[in-house]
Amino acid sequence: MKTYAGVGSRRTLERGARAAGGRWPGFSGYKNGRLEHPSAEAVRVAASLHPVRKLIARNGHQVLGAGMDDPVVMVVCWTPDGAETGGTGQAIRLASRLGVPVVNLKRPGALEG
Secondary structure: OOOOOOHHHHHHHHHHHHHOOOOOOOOOOOOOOOOOOOOHHHHHHHHOOOOOHHHHOHHHHHHHOOOOOOOOOOEEEOOOOOOOOHHHHHHHHHHHHHOOOEEEOOOOOOOOO
């Protein structure tokens, strides 16, 4: 699980992952890593999707991991309008470009089917 959320959101996601039998810090080598700055590759990818690349580059790591080479299986998110908004929108655009399914919990029926 890769998260980039506020502390409370991250803890909630990790508790849910643990309850579902997923990974959490300390489980099978999973580390609660923290990237202080986006990589040069993240900035390059961000530039292809958004004009303010330095501010939004970190979102590439949400989808592609620290090395920008390990895509997630799915993106689960929530945006205020159910659309590609803000930094989360950057992660949604990148995931969509890569064919990674996106579930935006703000959208009606997001958890159905």
